[in-house]
Amino acid sequence: MARNSLGREVPETWQGKRYDPYQDPFTRMPTMDRATRPLVRRNPGESKILPSLRAAIEKSGLQDGMTIATHHHLRNGDLLLNLIVKELDAMGFRNICIASSSVHPVHAEIIPSIRKGVVTRCETGVNGLIGELATKGELDFPIVVRSHGGRARMLVTDEVPVDVAFIAAPCCDETGNLNGVSGPSACGSLGYAFTDARYARKVVAVTDNLVPYPASPVSISQSDVDYVVVIDSLGDPKKIVSTTTRVTRDxxxxxxxxxxxxxxxxxxxxxxxxxxxxxxxxxxxxxxxxxxxxxxxxxxxxxxxxxxxxxxxxxxxxxxxxxxxxxxxxxxxxxxxxxxxxxxxxxxxxxxxxxxxxxxxxxxxxxxxxxxxxxxxxxxxxxxxxxxxxxxxxxxxxxxxxxxxxxxxxxxxxxxxxxxxxxxxxxxxxxxxxxxxxxxxxxxxxxxxxxxxxxxxxxxxxxxxxxxxxxxxxxxxxxxxxxxxxxxxxKVIALIEYRDGSIIDVVRQVKE
Amino acid sequence: MVIQQRLRRTLLYVPGNMPGMLQNIPVFNADGVMIDLEDAVPLSEKDAARTLARNFLVAFPDRSKEIFVRINGLDTKYALDDLRQVLPGRPDGIRLPKADDPEVVERLDTLLTEYEERLGLEIGYFSILPSIESAVGVLNCVKTAQASRRIVALAFGAEDYTASLEIQRTRSGEELLGARMQIVWAAKAAGLQAIDSVFADANDTDGLRADTELVKRLGFTGKSLVNPRQIEVVHDVFRPKQEEIDHALEVMEAIKKAREMGTGVISLRGKMVDAPVVKRAARTIRTAVAFGLIDYELSNEVIYGQE
Missing domain, CATH: 3.40.1080.10 (Glutaconate Coenzyme A-transferase)
Known part of the structure; x- marks a missing residue:
């Protein structure tokens, strides 16, 4: 353990990885290149459409111990992460890491799969029950909490390589041009998913609204997407966006x-x-x-x-x-x-x-x-x-x-x-x-x-x-x-990473 | 002559039986609050409200604002218990509901004197804010305003007043005009401030603004409020305009020069500046200082001249 500049005891090594203790907001800067990913060639006439999530998981080359990501633009209405983890469970995967942009209360559904060892690590902060159970010591699920900028940094620097990004696409065409502005699961901006689309080893667009080519506007383009899967529904529209946001009366x-x-x-x-x-x-x-x-x-x-x-x-x-x-x-x-x-x-x-x-x-x-x-x-x-x-x-x-x-x-x-x-x-x-x-x-x-x-x-x-x-x-x-x-x-159950990748604090298991 | 009166633009009602709201009294920037033991408190909670109000008063001795307690009417069986419980907490004054005639104010004056003696406070420590809220109250208010030296202002209770007339209160308030004028006249004649009634719909900001602008034009100096959200609107209406402040400062400079020359009258751009103009300017400046719009130290010597 080391003491960071704010006096917090933080580990230098955790879950097999090295971390720097937080020093100050503006100076940390490792020397390295931005991440790359394998070159791919697509010839005319090759289809990206796959019949199911299972087929996409198989085709993506995902293996035990690898890392997946989703975005959280559908927030508490998101069905995709739950569907994927259920499929991974059914397919017998073990020791998968989740590096989504966030995890919401609706994802408490994956808790049985965490207990079973299907999903065992979380390279993202969590909202709701999963974090609560982890803090109580009732769920063995190491968590690294990151800011939005910190998560983008993590992908750009390849600190956490994402093997397969599943991008919920409210509007998508057969080549993977996609946006969030129309369709039953419209959520607007897809800002958190952009970085995944650029840096994940494989990118799977998942949509409930396949439109004729070309989908427009193009938020994430066909040049970044490997496969396209159509499912019945990405989410519950009522929980994706609130109908109104109001000034307080208190x-x-x-x-x-x-x-x-x-x-x-x-x-x-x-x-x-x-x-x-x-x-x-x-x-x-x-x-x-x-x-x-x-x-x-x-x-x-x-x-x-x-x-x-x-x-x-x-x-x-x-x-x-x-x-x-x-x-x-x-x-x-x-x-x-x-x-x-x-x-x-x-x-x-x-x-x-x-x-x-x-x-x-x-x-x-x-x-x-x-x-x-x-x-x-x-x-x-x-x-x-x-x-x-x-x-x-x-x-x-x-x-x-x-x-x-x-x-x-x-x-x-x-x-x-x-x-x-x-x-x-x-x-x-x-x-x-x-x-x-x-x-x-x-x-x-x-x-x-x-x-x-x-x-x-x-x-x-x-x-x-x-x-x-x-x-x-x-x-x-x-x-x-x-x-x-x-x-x-x-026992440390989560790291709080500062945006520059240093560790500003930890969350320990509470004594109950 | 009333040389300096406290600003009482906003007097906020706070129900005495709601600890969460009592706790927030120091937070809101109303000029004063009125802890209510009367209409807002159901009969079953009268005793709890008294205790809570007193505990609040004891717990917050350093007050940033004036605190009145609205007791139950002196014709009810609750009023004496109200006084017995809350006066040791040293509120600044009592809002007296149903102040229909001078006698009821005199009775309260006597009771307050007894408590001041018992509590070792100087006589006159507690002020009285009589509430005029019936036809007979309006008719008597000229005398009521002069019934006690403790009175700092006359307050109008339009809800009870319209009930006593068996009419509806409207958003535009034409039905209140006569009573409002009578109360303003009675108050001003006695050198007092006049506090207008509540505007009950806390969500109707435009209605509140229109109502406040009206009563400001009529001569009221402040308003009773039902919700902290109303404070800003009322303050805004009573906030002096920049040109009013500029003019008031010019008047002060002019009269300062006049006093130096040994006179009480001077001309400012062709208009006469004399005592009433100076007093109005002083009031504007005092209000502007209270709003934090300017820093200015008023000197009574300049305003009123040397004796």
Whole structure:
């Protein structure tokens, strides 16, 4: 074990692989080339269509011990990963590694196959029951949690070679040209799958909507796809995208949003060319709403909005608040419709979005990002992976990527959640280092990192409730009391990888 | 003369029986809150609400805002228990419902004096915010406004008022005009602020804005609120416009010069600046400072001249 620069004990070798402990957000850079993959020749008249998933698995050359990947654009409506694992189980595979872009609660269906040894490792973060059981020690399933940019990096550097990528394709033709904008499983952007299509040894497009050649627009092209399989359904459309994403009505959430918008304005970034990212939660949307009103008042025209895109951002694009949207993932139907027809609503890969090891990602151009947290600590470190019970139940998403890239990273969170204080001495798990977080906003006050003396002064001048983070913590603790620390076993069940591939923290099995 | 009154643009009701909401009182930036023991609290929870309100008051001695408690009417069996429980927590004042005549305010004044003596507080510590909410209350409010030195403002309760008239309250509020004017006159004549009624539909932001703009024009200085989401709209309506602030600052500079010259009147771009103009300008500046729009230290000597 080694101690990283944030004081966390992390393994140097885990599950047979070497890892570097986290040092700082901006310097790690291995010397190497980008990954390659075997050359393939396709002659006229050769068909890529295969009759079933089983046929595709056979043809792909997948063997025991190899790695598969899917994307998570269908989110909790995804059926594909479950179907594949069921097929692998039926075909007698063992010791397969999953390197999907994320795993959702719906994939709890594969738990019996994990117990059986069909699937034994997870090179991606998980949402829901699988992580909970792993943290409780009830499921032997080593997990490496990565950010969106970190996962793209992992593929580009070949740190985790993906042998077969199964790409759910809501609209696809016989040669594998595919997009996410139409069909019963339309999900909009396919940004997470782009990198898989470029770097996986074999690429299988799986569709429930085979259209005559050529499928258009082309998000992932026929030149990257080896096989095409048609199945009945890729997913449950109701769970793929929500029909609406709404601004919160909770007064405390609205107050947090108001403060966050004031912080952005006070930072001086809100001027022509402003770029912005926020999530799809009610409070995040309320921040967007408040920012929009300020932009209107001050006649500010922004440059781009990015990340996961909601109908709210689409409105801002159409009304001229932004010139462009960079969309790595659509959150609702409005966004799906827009990306199919509006040329300024751009579909971008996770690599372009957030990979630290390319020639410059979009997050580096972000002015302000609004981020969530399950906990923050007095050093501004943020946890989004584990909850107060210690269970690993959330994936990282773009959290640490955008925090590192943006000029102003603002964490918004209620001061008390489920009777527990949000500000801790130390977060249970460090997802994002405090060095990359600028401001923490709660309804009880705003804490600003020491490096922003000017911003502090401006917030005071505006009579906003600026507080030292320890003072904020003390005020919250006065209401909630100080929670008893969690107890953990020694066993590491998951690594939290920072976007540059170093290990920022681990998740240990909880003592129950 | 009232030299400096607290800003009371927004007085937010918080149900006394809801601990989650009481806990958030320090969080919201209303100028004041009114912890409700009356209409929002069902009969079965009156005692719990009193205890919760008192515990809250004790737990938050450093207050960033004015805290009133709306007790039950003095004609109910709950009011005396309400006072006995909450006054030791030292709220800033009592919102008195059904303040139909001066006598009921005088009764409360006497009770408050007794508690101040018992608790070792200076006489007059607790203020009174009488609520005018019936036809008879409106007719009597000129006298009611002068019934006690503790009164800081007159409040209007439009829901109960329309009920007493057996009419519906409308979104545009024409039916309230007469009562509102009477309350504003009574308040201003007594040197008090006037606080308008709640606007009950928390989702109707446009309606709230229109209603607030109307009452601001009529002379009300603030509004009672049912939901924290309403605070920003009301503050926004009462927020002085930049040209009003600029003008007020010019007036202050002009009168400062006038005082230096030993006079109380001066001309600013051909318009006379005298005491009422200065007072209005001072009010604008005070409000602008409260909004954080400007930094300015007002001097009473400049506003009122040396004695």
């Amino acid at each position: 007064p405390a959430g609205l107050l947090i949003a108001h403060y966050a918008a004031e912080v952005i304005e006070a930072s001086g970034l809100l001027k022509d060319g402003f770029s912005f990212q926020t999530g799809a939660g009610g409070t995040s949307l309320a921040v967007a709403d408040a920012i929009k009103r300020k932009m209107l008042e001050q006649k500010v025209r922004g440059s781009f909005g990015c990340g996961g895109i909601t109908g709210y951002f689409v409105d801002m694009l159409e009304e001229g608040y932004f010139r462009t949207l960079f969309d790595v993932q659509c959150f609702d139907l409005r966004a799906v419709e827009s990306i199919g027809k509006n040329l300024t609503h751009r579909e971008i890969s996770a690599d372009l979005y957030a990979n630290p090891f390319n020639r410059g990602s979009v997050v580096n151009m972000l002015d302000a990002v609004i981020l969530g947290a399950t906990e923050v600590d007095v050093n501004f470190n943020v946890n989004v992976n584990t909850e107060s019970n210690g269970y690993l139940v959330h994936n990282t998403g773009g959290h640490s990527d955008t925090a590192a890239g943006a000029k102003l990273a603002v964490v918004v969170a209620p001061s008390i959640r489920g009777r527990l204080p949000i500000v801790r001495d130390e977060v249970t798990t460090i997802t994002t280092p405090g060095e990359t977080i600028d401001v923490v906003v709660t309804e009880r006050g705003i804490a600003v990192s020491d490096k922003h003396e000017g911003l502090r002064k401006e917030l005071l001048r505006r009579r906003l409730p600026l507080k030292d983070i320890r003072q904020l913590q003390a005020e919250i603790n006065a209401l909630t009391g100080k929670p008893r620390p969690l107890e953990f076993e020694d």
